[in-house]
Structure formats: structure tokens, C-alpha cells
Amino acid sequence: MVEQLVHLEHRDDGVAVITLDNGKVNPLCVELLEQLDHLAPNLVGDGARAVVLTGGPKVFAAGADIAEFAERGGEEPFAIAAPERVGEVGHAFLRATKAIAALRCPTIAAVNGAALGGGCELAISCDFRVAGRRARFGQPEILLGIIPGGGGTQRLPRLVGPARAKDLIYSGRTIEAEEALRIGLVDRVVDDETVLDDALEWAATFARGPRHSLALAKSAIDEGLQVDLSEGLEIEQGRFLQSFTTNDALIGVRSFLTEGPGKAVFD
DSSP states (O other), X not given: OOXXXXXXXXXXXXXXXXXXXXXXXXXXOHHHHHHHHHHGGGTTTTTOSEEEEEXXXXXXXXXXXXXXXXXXXXXXXTSBOOHHHHHHHHHHHHHHHHHHHTOXXXXXXXXXXXXXXXXXXXXXXXXXXXXXXXXXXXXXGGGGTOOOOSSHHHHHHHHHOHHHHHHHHHHOOEEEHHHHHHHTSOSEEEOGGGHHHHHHHHHHHHHTXXXXXXXXXXXXXXXXXXXXXXXXXXXXXXXXXXXXXXXXXXHHHHHHHHHOTTOOOOO
């Protein structure tokens, strides 16, 4: 029987909680990443209006399971595995982080303890990050003579800027939560004991919002970042027009005209 390394809870307020559960430091092995990849695409269809991703109260995820990059058995058990095996691990990271990033609802990473390497890459696949005061972030792959392979060289520069991303990736250094907040890697820093509660409260505000329009806004932003400004504006116009075809617009506009702004209650 396959061990369940990813747990899912659907809350009554429309927030789904994904918890990574793989021992003390939550190494991101292939099996965990595959479970995450299989779970994520169905969340919105199952009723999730916002998602919180957490590793629990002690550690978010300390990175890849490095043992999976090593040769299994043979005369050199510590040699690097065959390219096919390395590719298998790399693509598991790629699929899992893309699955989280592609969720058509707001997503928040609730980070306690270490979010290093693949753990940091998984956190930055979410829309937002809430961190405990003792949380730590970094991309230490360079210290192993390799580079990030789960989105670190792509998502991190888009999030904090190329120079800061290069500093973190080139040095492999670990930063504390306050520095992560200062450079834009983290959105909120709170007491370690309240990280999950704060993330859930924030997520609940999105879950009460217009889910179809939120999904359209998210896709417009994310897709627009991949193209030049002119094409991005065209993407926005398409999503803008599409938003008027949703029940969200019907509810929101009617509420504005009859009750004033900010009073709409969405389905």
C-alpha cells in the first residue's frame, strides 16, 4: 500500500488545506510530488475556492530527497544516478509546481521552519506566502554543484527581481523571514504559532469573493507576465469581457446598483 504523503482537508468556508507529511523535514521525494500533482488539478472542481499549502507547524519542506539523485546499489552507491533517473526526479518537481501554480483559485503557502530548495520553489508556486518568524528560505542547490530545477531560476526572478534571485541562487545562502519579507519573497510574517490560522483567515476572504472572476484575474496576471505588455493588455481585455458573462458580474453589478459598493454576496 502506498503511503499517503499529502493530506487534503476541505473546510466549510471553501478553503482547502493541503498538508505535506513526509517525516521530520518533509523531503520532497518523487512519490510526494506525484501525489501533489494528482491532487491539485481536481481541487477547484471539488469545491475549493482558495487553497492553503502547508508542511505543518515545524517545517514546510527542506528540499529534494537528495538520495533519489544517487545511484542505487552497484560499486559506487554515492555516484550520481543515470540521466534518466535524474530526469524523472526533475520532471516530478516540474509537474508538481506547475500543478500548484495552475490552480484556478487564490493559493497561499503557510511556511513554518525551512523552505529550502524545492521547498522554496513549491512555496513560490503559490500566489502568496505567510511565514513564521523562524521560517527560513533559500535555494542551496549551488552548494551541491547543481542548480534549481523546480522553477527557482524562473519564478524567483519574477518575484524578487533578477539581481536578488541571482544572489540567492549563486550564493546558496539561507535568509530569515524578515529579509524574505523585505525583498518580496514573503508577503506576511507572523508568530510561528499563528502561521496556519493567519493563512486560513486570509484565504477565507478570497473564498468569499467572486470565484469565477478571481480565476479570470489570476489567469490574466499569470499569462500576461509571460508576454510583452501589448500582448498582455490584449489578454486582459479578453478576460475582462469574459468576466461580464459570469454570474459573478450579474450579482456584483446588481448589488452595486441596488445597495452600493462592497455589499455583494457571491455564490
